[in-house]
Amino acid sequence: xxxxxxxxxxxxxxxxxxxxxxxxxxxxxxxxxxxxxxxxxxxxxxxxxxxxxxxxxxxxxxxxxxxxxxxxxxxxxxxxxxxxxxxxxxxxxxxxxxxxxxxxxxxxxxxxxxxxxxxxxxxxxxxxxxxxxxxxxxxxxxxxxxxxxxxxxxxxxxxxxxxxx
Numbered sequence: 191x192x193x194x195x196x197x198x199x200x201x202x203x204x205x206x207x208x209x210x211x212x213x214x215x216x217x218x219x220x221x222x223x224x225x226x227x228x229x230x231x232x233x234x235x236x237x238x239x240x241x242x243x244x245x246x247x248x249x250x251x252x253x254x255x256x257x258x259x260x261x262x263x264x265x266x267x268x269x270x271x272x273x274x275x276x277x278x279x280x281x282x283x284x285x286x287x288x289x290x291x292x293x294x295x296x297x298x299x300x301x302x303x304x305x306x307x308x309x310x311x312x313x314x315x316x317x318x319x320x321x322x323x324x325x326x327x328x329x330x331x332x333x334x335x336x337x338x339x340x341x342x343x344x345x346x347x348x349x350x351x352x353x354x355x
Contacts, residue, residue, distance in 0.1 A: 206231050213239075216322035217331035219338070220244050223322070229312030237309040243268070248296035253352040254289055257313035261285040261295065266303020269296045292354045317349040 208226045215224040227238035243266070251271055261268070263283045269276050270285055271294045278298060279285050287293045297303045321341045325331065334342075346353055 214319065215325040216318050217325050218318050218322040219247065219334035220331045221247050222325055222331060223318055225315050225318075227308075227312075228315045232312055234312045235310065237312045237315045239307055239315070240264075241305050241307060243295075243297045243303050243305070245297050245300055245302070249294050251292055251294045251354045252346075253292050253354050254287075254309070254313065254350070255352060256289055256350055257309045257311060258289050259287040259293075260308050260310075261287075262306040264304040264306065266297055266301065266305070267299035268303055268305065269298045270294070314349060314351065317345060317351060320345060 206227065213224045213226045214228075215222060221244065222242040223239050224241075225237065225239045227236055229237065248268075261270075261279070261284070263279050263281055263285075265281050268279045270279060270287075271292070272287075273292050321338055323331075343353065
């Protein structure tokens with residue numbers, strides 16, 4: 191098993207340890223995503239990431255036909271779409287979205303929200319990395335450009351992501 195830079199593997203190659211503050215970090219619009227586990231270092235089992243989402247931020251409604259998604263809200267007020275209905279999750283709340291469910295999340299609070307999310311099986315990290323930009327310390331992310339918004343539409347099908355406005 192190979193590991194990414196900054197990741198320590200157990201000598202037998204079965205355990206992945208990602209120290210605090212490490213992991214590939216990308217700006218996806220004005221949100222920041224740090225990947226702790228990807229298909230590369232989990233053998234395709236799961237994707238696990240931390241997200242910082244500004245007020246008003248979040249993706250449009252969409253469907254993951256072949257992956258389940260889960261969220262743990264570290265802090266903030268995140269509104270979720272569940273099919274056609276919405277609800278708000280708060281600090282310490284957990285949300286599970288089964289594959290095939292139309293959903294989205296949006297920060298409805300006044301401050302940046304932080305959450306952990308995972309996909310199983312591993313899924314979508316390449317989409318974030320292909321469209322987003324590698325984050326740079328000391329700089330703030332910028333909103334999505336018109337070109338990036340078009341890339342989301344164009345690249346979604348090849349990443350098994352169905353936009354469902």
